[in-house]
Amino acid sequence: MNHIFDSSFVLHVSSFMKKILFIEDEPALQKTLSSAFTSEGFEVIQALDGETGVRLARQKKPDLLLLDLILPKMDGFEVLRQLQADPETKSIPVVVLTNLEGMGEVQKVIELGARDYLVKTNYKLDELVAKVKTSLNL
């Protein structure tokens, strides 16, 4: 899918780009979602497990975090807890993107400070991009 985006174009607009950190262990999902967001002018940072996610959130200071709940090394709930406990990452809005949809999970995640809770199969890519833009007030 990379042929759509000219690399010089990416470099050119990168300073205006909103940064999204996507924590998800499924490489295929990483790929599809990244390509959808980059084509909309976002920069996507990818993390394949919870620990890397927390580290990258501290290092790169993304504008928004997309977070899966079932993750290797550290699950999504713990990621949320650690980010909320750190004053430097506390203000980053987190949108949980998962296929778990028990009432318990939704409540727990919102209590832990997530901005939104989206069930993957219920959203088209376009709708997801629109949701993220609303969360970022774009």
Added chain:
Amino acid sequence: MCYTENMFGFIKDGHVFGECKRSGLGLWECPPFLFIVMGFINICAMLGSYFLASRYTDEPMVAALVVVSVSVLILVIGNFIISGFNKIAEANLLKSEFISIVSHQLRSPLSIFKWTMDILIKESEGQKFNRDDGMYLNILKENTERMIQLVSLLLEANRIESNRLVLARNPIPLYKITEDMVNSVIWYAKAYNVEIELHPLLSPPDIIGDMDRVKMVVQNLIDNAIRYSRGKGKIDVYIKSEGRFLKWEIHDDGVGIPREQQKFIFQKFFRSDNAVKHQTQGSGLGLFIAKAVVEELGGEIGFKSEIDTGSTFWFTLPIKP
């Protein structure tokens, strides 16, 4: 989870009732509770047989023997009963867990399908593919959507079965929801050669319910009316105020439901013979879920149907006070 291992744990923690409820079992089907009951019965039987035995014999050995044999007999029979219930309870729990795991594991690749398809279709719209490719992609997309819906239905049915269905209670514009739904299926209905009409209601009040779930009920009833039409038919949807409730009603002149099968219609996975013959697709979960949702929200659901003449399905939901 094995009940026998946890039995003493339940009793010690005083969680007997809670744990049974969570497993979706009634009190009298719940092994830890039955275990306690059997204990009491055994104590009573021992005391009873001791009194009886000491009345008829002066030999303490004989009395003790009677007590012990009665107690052992009850213990053995009780054990058989409880282990039977245990197996049922475990199977029930395993089944729920199985459906839940399968559904979640299926959803992951399905969301990948869905999003990859979104990208491909977007590219095909940019003329990167020829027209046939676009059509094939749409077929894939529609069928992915069907799988996703089926998995969602399975999960919902599973939640209902294990008493984990939690519904929101907000004011909802039922008339507007129905109107939007009817407008969105007009073409679909036309493909079945069916005309669908929503009869107007002046200043319709809101009802109290869960938006997504009520939408699902409305969609399911409309979808059934269209799919089980016999071609060249008419579907009428009425919404009326009835006291503190709104009554939603859909009338079709479709295949109907055979009288002897009507009592099963809200059962999980049930599909009537003529429905299966007429329309091979269908999970038999829609009406099961609809009934659970409507009743949980304090309403009622029902139908009248005659084979080869048509059906009328209705439900009521409380109007926002």
